[in-house]
Amino acid sequence: MSRRHDSDAAGMRHQRASRLAAGPLAALLLSGCILYEDRDDRDGRQMSPGAVREVPLRVVEQGGQSLAFVPVSVEGEGPFMFALDTGASSSVVDDDVADRAGLDRTGEHRSVSGILGTGQVPVARVEQWKVGDVPIGPGEVTVIDLGPPRGSGGIQGLLGSDVLRGFGSITVDYDDGVLKVGAP
Structure with missing residues (x-):
């Protein structure tokens, strides 16, 4: 294999791995953004x-x-x-x-x-x-x-x-x- 072919193959593996990791990573990041605020302590109540x-x-x-x-x-x-x-x-x-x-x-x-x-x-x-x-x-x-x-x-x-x-x-x-x- 030529160096260029090795480099292209490695790049494709990296892109495929990135796509596979992107879904779970996005779900993890979004799960941290979901926050529940039942009450507000401006009224003296607990949050x-x-x-x-x-x-x-x-x-x-x-x-x-x-x-x-x-x-x-x-x-x-x-x-x-x-x-x-x-x-x-x-x-x-x-x-x-x-x-x-x-x-x-x-x-x-x-x-x-x-x-x-x-x-x-x-x-x-x-x-x-x-x-x-x-x-x-x-x-x-x-x-x-x-x-x-x-x-x-x-x-x-x-x-x-x-x-x-x-x-x-x-x-x-x-x-x-x-x-x-x-x-x-």
Whole structure:
């Protein structure tokens, strides 16, 4: 067999395998999109498992990069604009926000690293907070000076994977400006 014939045969096998996998894969993907929302907790009632809540999302394009911001209330203060950061293992609150919300530092310090270096930062406990109108369970945040607000308000915190994983799944809809989260 020639190299070209081997390549064509391999391509046909790959296309056939792709078509065979496409049906079950599509069914799997679509099954994850079927959600049941029996009740809405805006009335104080519990939401059904699998229900989805929507949070307003503001997308800021700057220098060829996109940042997605959501409103986060901390201990009844705010809302503050937090960037979604699925790459951050720990959520972060700007030190001004922590002071305004009256967050008590735990005395613990965590090591953090980023593009500017590595350092030890204080940890604070948050008892009541929510993204949009969706409650987040109590937890800890690192407290960092995120710098002065710039332009349209700047970053007042980062909502990291420690919080986002609590929703089970999230969808960032950049076109419609919505963060969709599973009911906690």
